Amino acid sequence: MLTQKGNSYPLKKSLRYLSIIMLFLTAIMAAKQRQSIEEWEKKTFLKQPPEKVMDTAGIKPGMVIGEVGAGRGRFTMHLARRVGPNGKIFANDIDADSLAYLRERCKRAGITNVKTILGEEIDPLFPKKSLDMIFMVWVYHYVKQPLPLLKNLPQSLKPGGTVVLVEPKPGLVYEGQDQGISPERMRRDAEQAGFTLVRTEKYLQEDFIFILHLSDQPVTFTQIPQIFPPTYTNHVGLGNFDGDGDPDVFVSFYGDGSNSIWLNDRK
Numbered sequence: 001m002l003t004q005k006g007n008s009y010p011l012k013k014s015l016r017y018l019s020i021i022m023l024f025l026t027a028i029m030a031a032k033q034r035q036s037i038e039e040w041e042k043k044t045f046l047k048q049p050p051e052k053v054m055d056t057a058g059i060k061p062g063m064v065i066g067e068v069g070a071g072r073g074r075f076t077m078h079l080a081r082r083v084g085p086n087g088k089i090f091a092n093d094i095d096a097d098s099l100a101y102l103r104e105r106c107k108r109a110g111i112t113n114v115k116t117i118l119g120e121e122i123d124p125l126f127p128k129k130s131l132d133m134i135f136m137v138w139v140y141h142y143v144k145q146p147l148p149l150l151k152n153l154p155q156s157l158k159p160g161g162t163v164v165l166v167e168p169k170p171g172l173v174y175e176g177q178d179q180g181i182s183p184e185r186m187r188r189d190a191e192q193a194g195f196t197l198v199r200t201e202k203y204l205q206e207d208f209i210f211i212l213h214l215s216d217q218p219v220t221f222t223q224i225p226q227i228f229p230p231t232y233t234n235h236v237g238l239g240n241f242d243g244d245g246d247p248d249v250f251v252s253f254y255g256d257g258s259n260s261i262w263l264n265d266r267k
Helices: 002-044 050-057 076-083 096-109 146-151 183-192
Strands: 064-067 088-093 114-118 131-137 157-168 195-201 207-214 233-238 249-254 259-263
Touching: 050 076, 050 131, 050 157, 050 207, 064 076, 076 088, 076 096, 088 096, 096 114, 146 183, 183 195, 183 207
Parallel strands: 064 088, 064 131, 088 114, 131 157
Antiparallel strands: 157 207, 195 207, 233 249, 249 259
């Protein structure tokens, strides 16, 4: 027994040294990966300077922001520092590994106001009615179903909330297709999703910055089919919007004290 124990000691010692070497090599590889990723980010910032982009977007201390497609945190780190300890960043992505890297990155940097969310392709799963702004950089042109994604954003915004998208200008060709987003397309998509495109910034070399606000809900009227206007009412015509010379909106006052609004859609 003494002999067996004595013979096993060198093997255990070798395994222990091997484990230490493997841990050391893993740490070196992780450090090189971080350096490679973060060096690449520095190059992208020459064309998308974070401070200038955030100034344009109107990002201020204390804001609560949802970032769609945060990835490994290229912009997240800057957003988190800008909103400060009284603000919060909900960093969304559909790649769990990228979000794991982001959490580790925040821990390294001492950033505590970032919460990661593993979302779905057309729904970032942000908390409802809680965000001052939704922010995304080079995401909209990349996802397979951009319009359904955009349609899912209003539910997460506070009243008066804003969506900011940094997207490539037309001319970015990938796999034979132009991946750029024109202001005309952004305007159409925004309207379909319940937003208004209020501003397009063009100063970046390769990208537009689109700023969307939630649209006001339109007032709708339903006309009950009957002879218009009823003979037992007094009514006032308001506005000639289609140029035919006839009032297009009537306010009718009934004998019982009630009233209603009518639309004159006769041709």
